[in-house]
Amino acid sequence: MNxxxxxxxILMICLAGFCLSDEPSAPVIALLISVSASCSVQLLTGRTAxxxxxxxxxxxxxxxxLVFCALPLMLYDALWERKWWLTLPALAVLTNTxxxxxxxxxxxxxxTAAAIIIFLRIxxxxxSVGSLTALRDEVTEKNLRLAQxxxxxxxxxxxxxxxxxxxxxxxxxxxIHDNVGHMLTRSxxxxxxxxxxxxxEALREPLTSLRDTLDTxxxxxxxxxxxLHDDSVDLKxxxxxxxxxxxxxxxxxxxxxxxxDIPGSKKMCIAGVVRESISNAAKHSxxxxxxxxxxxxxxxxxxxxxxxGPCSGINETGIGLKNMSDRAHGEGGRITFTPSxxxxxxFMTIPKE
Numbered sequence: 001m002n003x004x005x006x007x008x009x010i011l012m013i014c015l016a017g018f019c020l021s022d023e024p025s026a027p028v029i030a031l032l033i034s035v036s037a038s039c040s041v042q043l044l045t046g047r048t049a050x051x052x053x054x055x056x057x058x059x060x061x062x063x064x065x066l067v068f069c070a071l072p073l074m075l076y077d078a079l080w081e082r083k084w085w086l087t088l089p090a091l092a093v094l095t096n097t098x099x100x101x102x103x104x105x106x107x108x109x110x111x112t113a114a115a116i117i118i119f120l121r122i123x124x125x126x127x128s129v130g131s132l133t134a135l136r137d138e139v140t141e142k143n144l145r146l147a148q149x150x151x152x153x154x155x156x157x158x159x160x161x162x163x164x165x166x167x168x169x170x171x172x173x174x175x176i177h178d179n180v181g182h183m184l185t186r187s188x189x190x191x192x193x194x195x196x197x198x199x200x201e202a203l204r205e206p207l208t209s210l211r212d213t214l215d216t217x218x219x220x221x222x223x224x225x226x227x228l229h230d231d232s233v234d235l236k237x238x239x240x241x242x243x244x245x246x247x248x249x250x251x252x253x254x255x256x257x258x259x260x261d262i263p264g265s266k267k268m269c270i271a272g273v274v275r276e277s278i279s280n281a282a283k284h285s286x287x288x289x290x291x292x293x294x295x296x297x298x299x300x301x302x303x304x305x306x307x308x309g310p311c312s313g314i315n316e317t318g319i320g321l322k323n324m325s326d327r328a329h330g331e332g333g334r335i336t337f338t339p340s341x342x343x344x345x346x347f348m349t350i351p352k353e
Contacts, residue, residue, distance in 0.1 A: 003080070006118045007038065010072050013111035017069030017104045026066050033060070034070030041077045051086060054078050058089040065100050072111030079119045188214045235267050239274050239292050246282045250290035250307065258296040266350050269327045270294060270303050273335070276320050277305035277346045285309030287343055299353075300333075305346045311339035324348075 014034070018027040037057045044050040054077055061068040071090050078086045191211040198207060236256045243252040262270065274292060281290055287309030295302045314321065314337055321337060324346070328335035333350035 003122065004042070006122060007042070007073065007076060010076055010111060010115050010118065011035070011038075013107065013114060014070050014073055017107040017111070018066065020101055020104050020107070021066060021069075023066075026064075027069075030064055030066035030069065033057070033064075034067060034073055038070075038073050038077055041081070045080065050077070050081055051083055054081065054083070054086040055089065058087045061090040068100060069104055069108055071108050072115040075112055076115040076119055079116070184214060184217055235262060235271055235294065238271050239294065242275055242278045243290065243292060246278060246290065249282060250285075250288055253289075253291045255291070255293040255295070258294060258301070260296075262296075262301060266301060266331055266352075269331045269333070269350060270301065270348075272327050273303060273324045273346065273348055274305060276324050280320055281305070281307045281309070281344070285311075285344065299351060301350045301352065303346075303348045303350075306343055308343040310341050311344040312341075314339050314344075 015031070018031050021027040034057065037053050041050045041053050044053070054074055057067060057070070057074050061071070068090055071087065074090065075084065075087045078084045188211065191207060191214055195204065195207050195211065198204060235258070236254075239256065240254055243250075243254055246252070261267075274294075278290070278292070281287075285307045287307040289308045291304075291306045293302070293304040293306075325335055328348050328350065331350045333348060335346065335348040338345045338347065
């Protein structure tokens with residue numbers, strides 16, 4: 001748009017030169033030729049045809065001197081084509097100025113100077129706009145990279161907090177088991193011994209009640225310890241560590257898509273199946289790829305462990321497969337073992353409820 005407005009301004013200067021002519025029709029024809037050529041060059045910018053049109057108009061000045069009045073417009077187009085020398089043939093009119101008035105030559109010279117100044121101004125402006133656009137794009141890209149790094153840092157921090165929480169739960173469970181659990185066990189043994197050696201019937205009922213209370217407390221403590229321990233297991237990290245242990249034999253891949261935390265018993269079931277399957281693959285598979293997929297669906301958890309080692313059959317009485325089946329059935333789930341020429345797959349689903 002800026003280039004078009006500038007050409008209109010230059011054309012106004014050229015019109016002054018055309019209007020100084022005494023002939024009635026020649027200036028109109030020369031003006032139409034010049035404007036048509038300039039419009040065509042505008043449409044063909046960057047092509048060979050544009051340079052050819054500029055050269056033809058320049059050469060035409062030697063035959064139709066009035067076209068020389070449009071030299072500023074031709075020069076402006078030539079400067080944008082980076083071929084200013086295409087307008088040199090127009091200078092041939094200076095050897096024969098019979099068709100032009102001195103004032104027309106002066107107007108053409110002034111227009112030429114104006115065209116050069118306008119071109120330099122616009123080219124500098126466009127160069128500045130290009131630099132600012134490149135700077136804006138660079139800043140935008142850096143902001144995007146910074147935002148991505150911030151997200152990664154936040155995820156890493158959340159992961160560290162999560163792991164620290166799990167380690168603390170595991171420590172608390174261990175402390176309860178080692179200290180409170182042992183003291184309750186000793187108290188149960190002592191209460192049982194008192195019941196055996198007690199001869200006073202009046203004390204039998206209080207001692208029995210004490211033993212039952214201690215037994216109830218022991219059961220509650222044991223359940224709490226198991227819950228804390230199960231919650232302290234990071235299933236994703238466990239699966240990643242198990243795959244890393246066989247990374248020298250297999251090209252491994254882990255897909256973990258679970259939005260929240262899996263309940264303790266279901267988590268331990270999945271962890272047991274994953275460990276057992278990876279161990280079996282390391283012992284028996286002849287493949288070189290191992291994939292573990294753990295996904296959460298609206299109503300169930302899905303687990304798949306697959307390797308590419310050809311397998312024609314399996315030992316259904318194997319202890320490892322039986323243990324995995326027992327784990328799945330214990331949680332109300334289903335598990336299948338699929339051997340084939342393309343590999344061996346363990347597929348398990350466990351309902352959420």
